[in-house]
Amino acid sequence: MNIHIESESFFIKFNETHYECVPMEKNGRIIYQIKFPGSTIYLTQAKGLNGKQFWTAVPQDSKLSHIVAIMGKQIENKKS
Numbered sequence: 215m216n217i218h219i220e221s222e223s224f225f226i227k228f229n230e231t232h233y234e235c236v237p238m239e240k241n242g243r244i245i246y247q248i249k250f251p252g253s254t255i256y257l258t259q260a261k262g263l264n265g266k267q268f269w270t271a272v273p274q275d276s277k278l279s280h281i282v283a284i285m286g287k288q289i290e291n292k293k294s
Contacts, residue, residue, distance in 0.1 A: 255278065
C-alpha cells in the first residue's frame with residue numbers, strides 16, 4: 215500500500231470537539247484521515263452522476279452522511 219502524506223495536518227471541529235485531520239494521497243486521490251476516540255474515518259470527494267462534487271466516507275456508509283457533509287465543508291474552508 216503506497217500512501218503519501220499530502221500536507222500538514224490541521225484540526226476540524228465537530229460537536230464542540232476538535233479532531234486532527236491528516237490529508238494523504240492514495241492512488242491519485244486525496245483522502246482525509248480523521249481520528250475519533252476508538253475509530254478512524256476517511257473522507258474524500260467524489261463526483262456524482264450529475265457531475266457535482268460531494269464528500270463521502272471511505273468505505274461509504276450512509277449512516278455517516280450528515281457527519282461527512284459537515285466535516286467536508288470544514289475541510290473545504292481550510293483548503294481555501
